Amino acid sequence: MFYSIHEKEIREVALEQIDSHDICVGYLTLEELRKCYDKLGLSEVAVKDCMTDFTHFRTSIDVYDEFSFGMINIVDILNLSSKRNRIGFFIKKNLFIIVKIIDKGDSIRQMFQDAIGRFRQNATMEKVIYGVLERLLSSGNRGLVMTERQIIAMEREVVNGKIDEDLNKEIFDLRNRLSTLKNYYDQLIDIGEALQENENDLFEEEDLRYFKIFTDKSERLSNNTQLLCDNLIHLREALDATLNYNLNNTMKLFTIVTIIFQPLTLIAGWYGMNFTNMPELVWRFGYVYVIVLSITVVAGILFYFKKKKYM
Known part of the structure; x- marks a missing residue:
């Protein structure tokens, strides 16, 4: 063509x-x-x-x-x-x-x-x-x-x-x-x-x-x-x-959970020793005391995190 x-x-x-x-x-x-x-x-x-x-x-x-x-x-x-x-x-x-x-x-x-x-x-x-x-x-x-x-x-x-x-x-x-x-x-x-x-x-x-x-x-x-x-x-x-932000949020959640359970672990370990002279073992309200103490500790940690805007 x-x-x-x-x-x-x-x-x-x-x-x-x-x-x-x-x-x-x-x-x-x-x-x-x-x-x-x-x-x-x-x-x-x-x-x-x-x-x-x-x-x-x-x-x-x-x-x-x-x-x-x-x-x-x-x-x-x-x-x-x-x-x-x-x-x-x-x-x-x-x-x-x-x-x-x-x-x-x-x-x-x-x-x-x-x-x-x-x-x-x-x-x-x-x-x-x-x-x-x-x-x-x-x-x-x-x-x-x-x-x-x-x-x-x-x-x-x-x-x-x-x-x-x-x-x-x-x-x-x-x-x-x-x-x-x-x-x-x-x-x-x-x-x-x-x-x-x-x-x-x-x-x-x-x-x-x-x-x-x-x-x-x-x-x-x-x-x-x-x-x-x-x-x-x-x-x-x-x-x-x-x-990275989502990963940081996930790690932040794990960190908060770890921090909350650390004092609870300490309380459980402390009162799990069963020494003879430990007064809470024979105290009538010892069990309730440990429950209230644990709740108070968790509430205190959560209040602190809220105040510091970590959550």
Whole structure:
């Protein structure tokens, strides 16, 4: 699928109809790339990179004297656990080619066609590239809003003392997801900055602003993602503080119980010795006396704790 941009108007053309004087943008599968890369003047080494599997961790751009080549592993921002789509792209003077490497649901083709439709009038190659890259960020704000609401819900649980035993795991999983997003946005920033620098002079100077717009959007999403990561750190600290507070309350209860029973233990031990000359043993009210003494001691300790606000 090829489109020619002539006098800033886009029209679909076949490979044989491509005019070297016109700007051309295209979408190819790997099989189509194998057949026509030589005719398009694409680097054989870069083409082989598209076809090797080790690139599944790669999201970057390489800038050469006459062309730029990049790979993007597309993160589904709303479903990070899903299998990632992958594209390669070639940029030469007056030529931009997207290569579908992995695509579920034909979404990459749709992304390319949306970019073409968006800039059908007054089109330039830079605008089409921007349209494709900008679609990678389309769900960014929505994803951040959903994550922020999830963090707020967790904070509400911590404040209300409704601490679920799985909350720590949820925080860890969310932190891992945000870290993945942050790395993804940072890689897109690198691509945007490389395009904006225009080292190999492939772009018109006046259209470099589109790459700056893309880079700025990626930076904002990256910064907002980092802000949510910081919020998660604060949430984790609040959770730890709450757990420590609850633990301290438990230890406080055990301490109070121990303090109350210590004098009772002393009384029980004292009068359990059964010495012959112990007057309380033969006293008529000795048993009642010990009961009253124990109650008095407990009441005195409780009164003291209340007065000092230990309870």
